[in-house]
Amino acid sequence: MSLSFLFYLSVAGVAGVISRYFLTASLDKLFLANWLGTAIINMVGSLLAGALFALAEQKNMISQENLAILLIGFCGGFTTYSAYSLQSFQLIQQGLLGQALINLIILPLAGLLYVFIGYYSVRFFL
Template sequence: MTGLLVVLGAAVGAPLRYAVASTLDGRLHDRLHAGTLAVNVVGSFLLGLFSALSLSDSGAALLMTGFCGGFTTYSAFAVQTHDLGPRVGAAYAGATVVLALAACALGFWVGQA
């Protein structure tokens, strides 16, 4: 049953990631991949929030592993960071990590309130 919950969450998260990332990147004609940055930061916020809510095992499988795992993307982040070159790519990677960790902490704080 847990595997099905993960699949269900990912089946919602992954297409939503594609829609958000491609819409933002398309509208902004963005060389800095704002869509990927946005989904990773929002996903990190949600992961922090869900962590603070102490979900059941089923809820964690559905929302944290499935949805957040499908919604966020490491592979696109890695490829896009590499494509930006050493200087801009390093700045993009650093900004992504800092923003994602801050969003996760904020989500946890909101969930605790």
């Protein structure tokens, strides 16, 4: 792993974060709902991740290094939901349906549970 790879990965991550911030703020104002902007960003990020993955896997139009920069960097900064969706797709594509179901059903519920635990731990102990 070269320093130039890490540099481009970082730049892509920052670009994703900045894009998410401004797009979410704009969409939330447009739709007057603070969750809808996030939902749209997550869907767009998932669409982009799928398209980038196909361009690399099926069309050989993106190198593995550039794919990592775009998926981990930009899409990772834009939304972690895109990585979650792409990994679920890959598990299904590989025939690992049990693991895909765990990833799709159990992990989001566990994540929500941990949000509650973190929230109420702070409220209770601090």
